[in-house]
Amino acid sequence: MTNEKILNFAIRFGFLILLMGLVLYFSLSASGFASPRSAAFILQSVAITGILALGVTCTLVVDGFDLSIGSVATTSLMLSAYAMVILEMSAFSAVMLCLLMGAVVGLINGLLIVKFKVPDLLATLGMMFLLIGLQRIPTQGNSIATGMKLPDGSVAEGAFSQAFLWLGRHRFDLVVERLVPVPVVIFLITAFAIWVFLELTRHGRLMYAIGSNERAAALVGANVNRYKIAAYMISGVTASIGGILLAARLGRGDIASGNNLLLDSVAAALIGFAVLGAARPNAFGTAVGALFVGILLQGLTMMNAPYYTQDFVKGAVLVIALVFTFYLSAKRGAGGKT
């Protein structure tokens, strides 16, 4: 009985305790780690990944997968730059255009999966390829920057507006002046909204039901197709938000940025399975998973670990988290709780 209790405790809180241990360790051994500035930096470093990860969490909930999020984000990055620099649109219209693009891509993904019965991995893989190619066509493979030379020899008239750059660069005062960047606030709001949606609304509950037994969910009258499409649309929109924030931070439509977004955000969502012993995709876990990776990387960097070890560390964390989820939870037996 006590053994079982220890196991249950380990499954539930093991990962959070590990996280706290890491924070404690870095605070003691790396000077300056335990400061508001460093905390804000960590949050900033994971904000965009985290937002994408929250979207992919929604697709994981309906037992799907969205491989296209990384490319949706970079497409959104290029599209916002193109809209402002070349089409000379306002910040507001550029943002709306990107969000619309994300929703449409999600809709197409969803329709491919639901109506055309393409398996989710393949449909979104195809979409990923398509978008990576598509975003390069209008600029003939070049990055977009204010004052760039256009193919016809003229110079682009438009520019990134201040309002748009505010999204990526403004910092709110909190304790210290100019501390919390806008992307962090948007990340926290998104995390809260997705958490409420998945955990507290009937729609979220039905999405979990679909992920667990699609046929049973259909036979109680749930509109399975509509929920699945909605999950991919949420994923598309959050990915485009990520892309917008990236563009606002960079201030240019950089064709090469955002390469790591897909893997990092999927890793965060999967690490989230282990948080609180959920053993299933969940918004809180995803946010904690993203933070975990950020804290680890920031701590290691401050302790002078070279940058090229980062991916190795992320991979190791992911594998450990997956063991937590699947090995330990399987030991606990089939007592699913919601």
Place this chain on the structure above:
Amino acid sequence: MKACEIRGLEKSFGRNHVLRGIDLDLSAGEVVVLMGANGAGKSTLVKILCGFQGANGGSIQLEGQPFQPLDAADAISRGVVTVHQSIDDGVIPDLDVATNLMLNRLTEQGAGLLVRDRALRVAARKVADNMGLDLDVRARVADLSVADRQMIAIARAMAYEPKVLILDEPTSSLSASEADRLFALLDRLRDQGVAILYISHRMSDIRRIADRIVCMRDGRISGVFDQAPLDYDGAVTAMLGHKMTDVDIDVVSGGPAILEVDQVRLDGGDTPVSFTAHDGEVVAITGLLGSGKSQLADMIFGQRPVKSGQLRLDGRPYAPRSATHAVAAGVFMSSKDRSTNAVIPAFDIANNMTLPFLGSFSRLSLLSKRKQRGAANDMIRQIGVKCQSDYDGIGTLSGGNQQKVMIGRWLLEDSRVLLLDEPFQGVDIGARRDIGRHIRATAKGRATLVFAAELDEALEIADRIIVLHEGAVVGTHSNSNIDLDVLIAQVSGAKDARIQAN
């Protein structure tokens, strides 16, 4: 010669005694048919014989040697081969016939690294010829008919040169002509001296194939019939026992008509089906697999279009296009095969139960945990789910209790028509009585349709029993003093019975 002797076999799951001392002999070159209602212990017996489960007591001897298989592979290597009910467990659909037939060859130790397709096909053709199968060995198994797939599963089983062949309801998804081919094959195997244990309660199969009938009920052998001519009626009585008269039904004729099925044509039926279900009435629709029961249930729940004829609900035409429409119209269905069609394995009891009506437990889409848990707890108490609390995972419950949750799900809100498709599948007798009592007690205000293949289940719950055979109604009985012989004859489709009923 005795191929297999079973003596005093016992098996219990917790306090639930499933087998209470089974004695059974199987002889070479004989087909023994094992009959038994749901929960009689047939499948547990099979699982012990084929090595999935160990027994708690008793002994099994195989040709005089003690037989205690460690696992399925061990049982097969000792010569006890089982063809399971679900055919696709036995074949690999994406591979061709030759590979499927020779699959065991590929797993043998010392089999070469490279597969020689030509040699494989030659060997496979030989196996097929031995079995009298006329098949293109290059065909993909997925493209074959169900019967052919079953033949392949059996043919492969024969490659192990079994002493005992067990078939678990092999005809349940076969048509009549496909079944004939299976019987021809079994005749051949019998002549080769294989002891065959054939599990079924389909009378037509039993008449065709049985050398001896053994009946099981409540974990015991309740009757053995080996005098020619076999006493089929006696066997049915032994299988069902006298239990069905234990449940007294006060037959209700019902109030106003709620659901009218008007001239609806089922696939494979010559005459369209018409009947009316009334307020407060429980109607059981019974018949063999393939009689059209499931089709009819699917049509009423919007899972299958009504091609000819009409459904009417409270006098108005009713043509549901999906489960969503049906539920919105007040037509609820508890589906058969709960693990595929009903249970959400990741959810606890309360979330499983309240799933169809989450809208009623939420405001502005936000779920009220208090309302949800409250409703679930009320239903748990009413229908008698045995659990620690409503937070228990659904997988921790026994089959009967899971089924109570699945049926309780549809009693949370009032319905016009409640469809219960095989509500007693894999449900022990105690839970079955609980569910039946509760369904009858709450029957007022709706029409209840129970689709059940087992006659005793129908007799236990219904006011009226409608018998389907090959897509047509062959009998309607009010559930008091039913002539069981006529009923059984109608279910199995005996021609003279159809005339009697008309």
